[in-house]
Amino acid sequence: MSGHHHAHPHPHDHEHPHDHAHPHTHGATEVGTDGVLGEAVDLSVPDEGLSPAALSRRGVLRGAGLLGAGLGLAGAAASPAAAVTRPGGDRRGQQYSWLAGDHHIHTQYSPDAMYRVSDQVHAAGRYGLDWMVITDHGGATHARIGVEKTNPDVREARRENPDMLVFQGLEWNIPAAEHGTVFVAPGPNEVAVLQQFEQGYDGSVRGASSSSPANEALAVAGLTFLSEQVSSGRTPDALMLANHPARNGVDSPHEIRGWRDAPGRIAIGMEGAPGHQAAGISTDALGPGDARGYYGNAPGANSFPGYPLESYRTWGGFDWMTSTVGGLWDSLLAEGLPWWVTANSDSHSIYGDWSVNPVGNDRSAVGPDGRVFDVDGLYSDPVYGGGVQTDRGDFWPGYYSRTHVGVTRGGYRPLMAALRAGRVWVDHGGLVDAVDVRVRSVRTPARESTLGGSLRVRQGDDVEVEVTVTLASRANYATFRPELARLDVIVGQVTGGVADRDTFTTPGTRVVESFDTTGVRARGGTATFRYVVDAVEGPFYVRLRGTDGKRSQVGLYGAAVDAEGPALDVVGDADPWEDLWMYTNPVFVVPEARGRG
Template sequence: MYSHDAKYTFSQLAAAGAEYGLDWMVFTEHSNFGHADFGAALEHREILRARAENPRQLIFQGLEWYIPAAEHCTVFTAPGPNEVDLLTRFERAYDGKLLGYTDGSAGGADTARNEAHAVKAIQWLAEQRRTGYVDDVLVLANHPLRLGIDSPHEMRGWRDAAPEIMIGMEGAPGAQGAAIPGLRGAASIRGEYENKPSAQSWPGYPAQAYLTYGGFDWATATVGGLWDSMLAEGSLFSITTNSDAHRIVFDTWKNGDWPAGQNFDNTGKLPDPVNTDTPQPGSDFWPGQFSRTHVGVTRYGYRAVMAGLRAGRVWLDHGHLLDGLDVRVKRDRDHGRGVTLGGRLHVRKGEKLTLAVTVTSASRTNPRGILPELAHVDVIRGTVRGPVSDRDAWKAPDTKVVHTEDVTGRTGTYTLRIPLTAGDESFYVRLRGSDGKRNGAGCLGAAIDPHGPVPHAPGDGDPWEDTWFYSNPVFVDVS
């Protein structure tokens, strides 16, 4: 209720996260003058209460930043005495909506200034971490292709401004319930990706970029596409998923009424929600109900989660498709466990390697009452060629699905061992898999991706019947 378009208390959201098994979550409210002036401080008090009520959960305070000339973005900090001050200072100095720095159109009079201001914003956050004003801060681009206004050169610019801060993007958006049949209308699409190119959109994106694929953003779902083109430069760029819990599907709560003389701008919050006992409009799921970001940590704590995210030890799933995933790449002549997601293995040309994928299948029904069953695991391999000369490149022509393992009917914990060979060039591997209910040729053709995710028909996208997992890459540096 500290966002102008939401309605829940933090206690409600934290309790839901606990119910669905979340260990950590981030509250990110939209930038607004009301939020900067009043809401952030009020929000912090409620976050402290939610932390006390849910001592097993790590609850971060963050901000949904309007990137100058571009889309929304998650910014969040490690808890500490300056977390609210950093967020509100950042909001006032660098938010595109608050400053009026929204134009990102090709050739627009203010586009270059606005894009440069976004880079300065990320550099400013990096400086706050470097000086110790906050212990840590991270940034992730939200729903990058929803409007087509995050151009490839902007995303590379944000990454390069401070790669230890701007660590990645949302691989799958929230609003995953948007296209449940009969819920919102005949034109609805998972993730609310229901837009067409505008004057603000980068003109190089194809029409299919504005859809989701198995609930995932086109940038992530396209093998050999935008995400792969960034990974092929040899730099880690992580993916995450979130619930974006504004208004929950089939939920019965509504926004309360404003007292006389009050509004969002002069209070920084919406009135407390009230229960109607009648389902209200919504597209989202509760935190952890459908979308989950799994982070590998070495200990329990806020900074450990942020360190795991920064290191890229991340995989995602929808619909509670898996209970566990462990990925290792090692040289066959080594006796150790090798390197895991986000890591780098240094090898010599011609060395034999093994990719070990340990899967733990779902052991209980998900919140929809379905026992998820993984049907296949895909290995995607891409050649690393270094920084691109064209900062707007969005294709990685040497990336494709190189191996598919049929795991239909396999349950419990099992390990797949896939042989790899180091060729002349460095490369990376990443993983993907699904319940096998909706597959087809990928956006760049069957020779690259023979059975990838496909768009659903408008208004007919039951998310529980098309669930996927994705992992971050492991890099193999060849010398």
């Protein structure tokens, strides 16, 4: 597969809070294997010995690759083209409205956070967001009263901020794994569904945090429960995204594939970039002097042993799973199956803010209004702290990290549908204003696909990738206007399912072109670049990456794969404003034999 390019710049008019200092070591208790779930995961019982309910559940778990290798190998037999099952393309020129948002935000209902729901919603609006998800930590207190107590605040925020989509969710302690955002569409049952999910499937609540097949099965069972709530009409929709997936090394490749393959497409992706982006600002610059994203950990008892030490750090502020060309994210995409990336604030307490929690996150302390977190499920409101707080690692929602979602119409459900479809790109620090990606056959250009979509073409066709970037038109919230220095085109072969579901590399992905975007601003604020893949024979995907060019290094798999990738962030000295990147989700291309198209 070869290619060539053209560039045409042209002007246009929890109870289980984050442990930042130490590896996240899960408790030793495992969920009990009683009831239907227990039957399903007990492999000493043959299929014919199971009850109908347990047999059905075992089928779900096998399909997710969590019980035995048999069905895990089934994906490897599928043709690469068959794996890409999304629609064949949009009509030429279809337009989307791009809504910026954040799906990972904490409030005073989290044991390690402090702000009111209204504080976070107002900040999100102030910093340019259109949608947001309140995701307080799951755990015993939250499972008992947290969802119910937060809901009136969320509903009030919706009434007071009609231009902001305010979702209610929670940060799930994924059994046997890390954290994840879970949220539902607004409706009469949003509290009941979230409560039932948390009480039945949260790793902390169920004592199911340690790594074991039974606990991994419980995670898939939780996603299956959410799928059943959607299919039954109890909630209009539900989504899950894995949060800070490489931070502690406990999200193994086979677990991620299991979540992805669970029924209903509830689990749709992961944080490509974690929150806590201010944490790496050095103490000399009046910062916390910690690890960017609080990715400063090392392997623990429940970490996947195959992950290298560099996976526990961020790279240009992005998670190693996303930032490594030919790495884990690409290995998932090479199967031809959807798995998308996002970026968010993980906002708990804000760098440079003046307010403090009056009891300092002491869950048993009595606040000024008599509230005790462990009793009441929330802290007293924040108070003036008497000075600027510089030991914190977070930014307000929208201040630094943005997830842009392309919708055809407004509303909660269309936003969730667009997230599931993968029409998403992310950026840090306002690096660019907009990105538009169109992929089409040169021979038959009437239809095209954009981010998250797939395009069917005839074998032998030339395929054009057209990228239009609108450069930053104004200063960001650090008061400077960032400059896009380079735009990278990354292409990967779709090779189909993997025999080993712990695979986290793929050799068929590399940076195929890098466009120099310096000087574009002098010729206008918008630039269009084109890259043509010649004579397509096999299925592939294409994704884009951009940078301000201030920090780069050769990628982990060598210069032939990625000559100028993001650099490993230095613990205690990682200025986020001097290292800006943006990423798009992929577009898939599936060639069909001549005569079929």
